[in-house]
Amino acid sequence: MLKSHSCGELKKEHVGQTVTLAGWVDRRRDHGGLIFIDLRDRQGIVQVVFNPEVAKPCHEVANQMRSEFVVRVSGEVARRPPGTENLKLPTGEVEVTAHDAEVLNPSRTPPFYINEDEEVEENLRLRYRYLDLRRAGMQENMMLRHHMVKFIRDFLDAEGFIEIETPILIKSTPEGARDYLVPSRVHAGKFYALPQSPQQLKQLLMVAGFEKYYQIARCFRDEDTRADRQPEFTQLDLEMSFIEDEDILNLMERLFIALTKTIKPEMKVMEPFPRFSYTDVMERFGTDKPDLRFGLELKDLSDIAARSSFDIFTSAVAGGGKVKGICAPGCAGYSRKQLDDLNQLARSCGAGGLVTVALGEAGGGGLDELTQDMVRSAAAKFLTLEQIKEMAERLEATVGDLLLVVAGDASTVNTSLGALRQEIGQRLKLADPGTLAFAYVKDFPLLRKNEETGYWEPEHHPFTRPWDEDVSLLDTAPGKVRGKHYDMICNGLEIGGGSLRIYTTELQRRVFRLLGYTDDEIEERFGHMLEAFEYGAPPHGGIALGIDRIVMLLARRETIREVIAFPKTQSALDLTFNAPAPVTEEQLTELHILLREEEE
Numbered sequence: 001m002l003k004s005h006s007c008g009e010l011k012k013e014h015v016g017q018t019v020t021l022a023g024w025v026d027r028r029r030d031h032g033g034l035i036f037i038d039l040r041d042r043q044g045i046v047q048v049v050f051n052p053e054v055a056k057p058c059h060e061v062a063n064q065m066r067s068e069f070v071v072r073v074s075g076e077v078a079r080r081p082p083g084t085e086n087l088k089l090p091t092g093e094v095e096v097t098a099h100d101a102e103v104l105n106p107s108r109t110p111p112f113y114i115n116e117d118e119e120v121e122e123n124l125r126l127r128y129r130y131l132d133l134r135r136a137g138m139q140e141n142m143m144l145r146h147h148m149v150k151f152i153r154d155f156l157d158a159e160g161f162i163e164i165e166t167p168i169l170i171k172s173t174p175e176g177a178r179d180y181l182v183p184s185r186v187h188a189g190k191f192y193a194l195p196q197s198p199q200q201l202k203q204l205l206m207v208a209g210f211e212k213y214y215q216i217a218r219c220f221r222d223e224d225t226r227a228d229r230q231p232e233f234t235q236l237d238l239e240m241s242f243i244e245d246e247d248i249l250n251l252m253e254r255l256f257i258a259l260t261k262t263i264k265p266e267m268k269v270m271e272p273f274p275r276f277s278y279t280d281v282m283e284r285f286g287t288d289k290p291d292l293r294f295g296l297e298l299k300d301l302s303d304i305a306a307r308s309s310f311d312i313f314t315s316a317v318a319g320g321g322k323v324k325g326i327c328a329p330g331c332a333g334y335s336r337k338q339l340d341d342l343n344q345l346a347r348s349c350g351a352g353g354l355v356t357v358a359l360g361e362a363g364g365g366g367l368d369e370l371t372q373d374m375v376r377s378a379a380a381k382f383l384t385l386e387q388i389k390e391m392a393e394r395l396e397a398t399v400g401d402l403l404l405v406v407a408g409d410a411s412t413v414n415t416s417l418g419a420l421r422q423e424i425g426q427r428l429k430l431a432d433p434g435t436l437a438f439a440y441v442k443d444f445p446l447l448r449k450n451e452e453t454g455y456w457e458p459e460h461h462p463f464t465r466p467w468d469e470d471v472s473l474l475d476t477a478p479g480k481v482r483g484k485h486y487d488m489i490c491n492g493l494e495i496g497g498g499s500l501r502i503y504t505t506e507l508q509r510r511v512f513r514l515l516g517y518t519d520d521e522i523e524e525r526f527g528h529m530l531e532a533f534e535y536g537a538p539p540h541g542g543i544a545l546g547i548d549r550i551v552m553l554l555a556r557r558e559t560i561r562e563v564i565a566f567p568k569t570q571s572a573l574d575l576t577f578n579a580p581a582p583v584t585e586e587q588l589t590e591l592h593i594l595l596r597e598e599e600e
């Protein structure tokens with residue numbers, strides 16, 4: 001090694017020792033005679049002192065040093081003079097008195113500060129990712145990711161799982177997105193597809209008898225760029241044979257509790273992980289991925305609303321719809337503008353409008369003291385004081401709170417209140433950033449109808465097993481069939497999902513037909529799966545969890561790009577490499593590709 005110690009490890013115990021260090025110049029301070037260099041490597045920072053009276057040539061070298069130069073220094077570890085210790089720095093009690101120094105490589109002035117945690121425009125960070133990754137925050141994120149993946153590997157190894165790699169060049173596996181295609185040179189006109197996930201491969205591994213498989217797998221999906229997605233991302237992909245769904249859910253629950261306690265002990269995990277049915281979670285939170293770090297559950301007010309003389313309420317209920325609400329605690333004083341914004345949000349989710357009921361003013365005592373003239377609402381004159389109080393009680397509201405009420409068809413009511421709940425949660429900072437609230441959502445419908453094409457589409461993917469008792473509905477009422485599918489959510493994000501799988505040819509073929517595939521297409525695309533199921537396929541199931549999202553949650557970052565070493569931009573560009581990029585005519589010819597003019 002070019003160094004004997006790392007910068008970050010030096011402590012009082014090393015005083016008197018001669019050490020050789022190598023790293024980057026974090027800061028350089030010239031105090032007339034003395035030059036101080038904060039020398040940084042992966043482990044941390046230590047102060048190095050260059051004294052012309054101790055070593056003149058060495059001091060001259062230090063004179064040349066600038067930020068981010070790569071340097072090597074030898075010297076003696078000494079206690080810092082009393083009063084000059086830096087308690088914020090783990091090495092802050094010592095410094096190294098340099099005897100010898102050399103610049104291994106100078107550096108141009110970086111386009112942003114490496115030694116400061118200042119906001120830098122993201123495209124600039126991505127353009128110079130290697131410098132961005134040199135910054136302390138990103139180093140921490142990468143270390144956290146490393147520790148997390150290592151923990152997962154050790155945990156699953158101890159549970160008897162084996163890690164098996166599966167191909168990247170394969171045939172398309174349907175997960176609902178567009179495939180990335182790779183043209184074949186050897187087979188003109190044919191293409192590999194990059195896997196959207198190793199779904200079919202892991203199922204084949206179950207047929208092969210491995211029983212417990214996992215992989216830290218790269219997945220590729222050519223989706224239109226939406227908020228926090230990447231064209232390629234990493235999953236913990238797992239499959240087991242001879243199991244029920246709870247076996248997988250319990251395993252993952254144990255894994256994530258142990259993982260957080262070990263690598264992020266300062267974070268709180270809510271235990272045990274609750275299980276919700278899809279219907280339940282939609283009724284109570286208006287979304288299938290609620291943030292469970294706070295309450296504000298949706299409550300059905302239809303019975304009270306039906307007794308009012310407010311037309312919007314009564315006609316919704318009479319028409320088979322619902323009136324539901326949530327309480328925004330302490331928000332009775334909201335301005336016209338604030339209420340308008342909430343109204344806008346409800347409308348953007350399809351609601352006809354939002355009815356707000358402000359209950360007096362904050363600090364105005366209990367509900368008993370509420371009088372009609374304290375209530376501010378467009379609906380006030382159509383509701384009796386009793387009805388208002390009844391609604392408030394159901395929503396666990398009191399004086400000073402704001403009731404948000406939506407009327408309409410059940411699903412629109414749920415979705416819009418779900419969005420409002422999330423919004424209020426954010427505005428009032430109800431979600432503790434140091435808490436992880438994991439949960440499972442189960443019992444999704446197996447299929448949903450694509451209104452455009454008229455075809456049924458899988459809610460999860462076509463390999464998901466329907467409930468045994470619902471199989472008979474496949475031909476008569478496909479929309480009523482429930483799937484053995486489960487999602488894992490955390491803090492308002494979907495972090496993964498899985499299912500028990502179909503393992504007989506007959507049932508798998510039935511589902512493919514229902515999805516609109518012709519028998520020829522089924523053979524062409526999935527013949528290998530149907531065939532494999534005829535050679536003793538065990539009952540099996542699995543799950544896949546988004547590693548990037550989980551690291552993001554543990555690192556308390558806002559986007560997954562913060563925890564991926566070399567991510568793409570929102571428009572799928574790699575700014576360091578400038579990819580995608582054109583290729584040569586020879587390359588295209590070899591691949592039998594003729595580019596055609598983009599049609600206008």
Ligand code: ASP
Pocket residue numbers: 175196197198199238497498499542543544
């Ligand atoms: N392959 C699925 C996915 O990527 C997960 C699974 O069913 O195991 O979402």
